[in-house]
Amino acid sequence: KQRSFVMLKPDAVKRRLAGEVLTRFEKRGLKIIATKMMIIDSDLAKKHYGEHSEKPFFKDLVNYIISGPVLATVIEGEECISLIRKMVGATNPQEADLGTIRGDYAIDTGRNIIHASDSPASAAREISLFFEDSEICEYTLPDEELIYEEP
Numbered sequence: 639k640q641r642s643f644v645m646l647k648p649d650a651v652k653r654r655l656a657g658e659v660l661t662r663f664e665k666r667g668l669k670i671i672a673t674k675m676m677i678i679d680s681d682l683a684k685k686h687y688g689e690h691s692e693k694p695f696f697k698d699l700v701n702y703i704i705s706g707p708v709l710a711t712v713i714e715g716e717e718c719i720s721l722i723r724k725m726v727g728a729t730n731p732q733e734a735d736l737g738t739i740r741g742d743y744a745i746d747t748g749r750n751i752i753h754a755s756d757s758p759a760s761a762a763r764e765i766s767l768f769f770e771d772s773e774i775c776e777y778t779l780p781d782e783e784l785i786y787e788e789p
């Protein structure tokens with residue numbers, strides 16, 4: 639099964655939305671296999687968002703992401719990278735559909751509460767940036783046959 643890196647950004651933590659957002663992933667049937675709260679330093683923030691280093695919003699983005707604690711999380715499930723991106727919604731919350739996380743909880747692109755990996759390659763890169771292998775928990779959900787036709 640696929641793994642995705644999901645990060646609740648400082649605005650999500652400070653707005654006490656962490657539990658509610660994680661609950662959405664749990665209710666969908668996805669499995670949380672690692673999570674930790676941390677205050678990212680600017681080095682890690684710049685590495686994580688390295689692809690945007692030349693963008694005009696890069697400095698604001700780094701300052702936003704280091705402005706408070708984040709909840710770094712690894713989620714596992716069938717095709718979960720694209721599934722989670724759909725649940726997260728468009729980058730600009732104004733364009734995000736209702737029923738998506740950004741569409742339900744956010745207004746501004748620069749305060750869009752959550753990050754999710756956009757491809758298998760970025761998921762692998764981001765998971766290894768934030769987690770040691772020993773911090774990732776492998777376990778079986780007891781109801782996998784209720785979630786998947788072929789568990």
Ligand code: GTP
Pocket residue numbers: 690695698699728729747748749750752753754755756
């Ligand atoms: P992430 O899951 O956080 O990577 O968002 P995304 O994949 O939907 O968008 P993208 O990777 O293009 O941008 C990364 C993050 O940079 C966004 O989530 C925003 O927080 C921020 N960002 C992107 N575009 C803008 C912008 O035009 N202005 C500002 N202030 N922030 C932006």
Ligand code: MG
Pocket residue numbers: 754756
């Ligand atoms: Mg992105």
